[in-house]
Amino acid sequence: MSAPEGSAAPRTVIITGGSRGLGEGIVQHFLDAGDRVATCARSETDAVRTWQKDPAYDGRFLFREVDLADREACTAFVKDVLGEWKSVDILVNNAGVARDGILALFSDEDTDTVIDLNLKATIHLSRQIVRNMLAHGGGRIVNISSITGLTGYRGLSVYGATKAALDGFTRGLAREVGSRKITVNSIASGYLKTEMSHGLDDGQLQQIIRRTPAGRLGDPEDIARAIAFLVDEKNDWITGQVLVVDGGLTA
Numbered sequence: 001m002s003a004p005e006g007s008a009a010p011r012t013v014i015i016t017g018g019s020r021g022l023g024e025g026i027v028q029h030f031l032d033a034g035d036r037v038a039t040c041a042r043s044e045t046d047a048v049r050t051w052q053k054d055p056a057y058d059g060r061f062l063f064r065e066v067d068l069a070d071r072e073a074c075t076a077f078v079k080d081v082l083g084e085w086k087s088v089d090i091l092v093n094n095a096g097v098a099r100d101g102i103l104a105l106f107s108d109e110d111t112d113t114v115i116d117l118n119l120k121a122t123i124h125l126s127r128q129i130v131r132n133m134l135a136h137g138g139g140r141i142v143n144i145s146s147i148t149g150l151t152g153y154r155g156l157s158v159y160g161a162t163k164a165a166l167d168g169f170t171r172g173l174a175r176e177v178g179s180r181k182i183t184v185n186s187i188a189s190g191y192l193k194t195e196m197s198h199g200l201d202d203g204q205l206q207q208i209i210r211r212t213p214a215g216r217l218g219d220p221e222d223i224a225r226a227i228a229f230l231v232d233e234k235n236d237w238i239t240g241q242v243l244v245v246d247g248g249l250t251a
């Protein structure tokens with residue numbers, strides 16, 4: 001499935017939410033490695049338009065405007081990808097949404113939004129891709145969870161619950177498909193410099209940086225490198241794990 005860059009057949013990779021933020025960095029990482037990348041988001045961005053126009057990515061970049069919380073749209077996306085490339089080697093469940101607020105004041109609508117995307121859409125998409133991986137003999141799944149699912153964070157109890165649930169999903173699915181050459185792991189990410197962390201005020205961000213041994217917020221590339229490690233075909237004995245990538249914040 002993977003080999004030194006430039007010398008292997010391209011892998012087919014689905015990365016959800018690749019239009020910006022962490023997903024954008026992950027898409028760029030796999031495109032740079034020579035792979036075929038399919039991604040989706042509810043709307044197109046400059047990054048997507050740039051990839052679509054770049055002749056270097058001709059025939060190996062696919063984007064669809066999809067709301068993953070809409071099951072039919074999600075299924076249609078999978079159909080498009082398989083129609084194009086037949087099978088999927090790697091699935092990175094990255095798309096996620098955070099809604100900030102103490103539970104006593106948290107709305108039903110925000111609760112549904114967070115659970116529908118972070119958890120239910122991830123399960124729905126993974127089920128379809130696992131069927132394909134089982135049929136074609138293996139694969140790699142990486143779920144992007146969060147240290148808030150491990151340690152908790154005030155104002156992010158519902159979001160943290162979905163991320164802790166994703167880690168449980170990782171462990172259960174890893175047991176189910178381990179004998180079929182499919183690995184499933186989570187990356188519990190620390191705080192990154194993306195739009196999602198814009199919900200934190202400057203005081204909170206400075207406090208996080210002060211408490212982080214590495215002394216900075218994370219970049220998408222910090223997470224993309226960890227994903228590359230987990231999906232390497234040689235790493236077939238690492239499965240059902242939650243790899244914390246957070247600059248040491250939770251050490």
Ligand code: NAP
Pocket residue numbers: 016017018019020021022023040041042043044066067068069093094095096097117144145146147188189190191192193194195196197
């Ligand atoms: P972000 O900047 O808000 O980007 C989220 C991506 O997901 C965008 O491409 C967005 O595009 C897409 N998306 C959102 N809702 C969607 C939907 N319903 N259907 C399809 N796509 C949707 O967030 P990020 O910081 O890159 O976060 C990426 C992942 O890392 C998330 O799972 C997040 O929980 C996790 N994480 C982030 C941090 C952090 O500090 N940023 C920390 C730990 C974990 P559209 O809005 O156009 O749909």
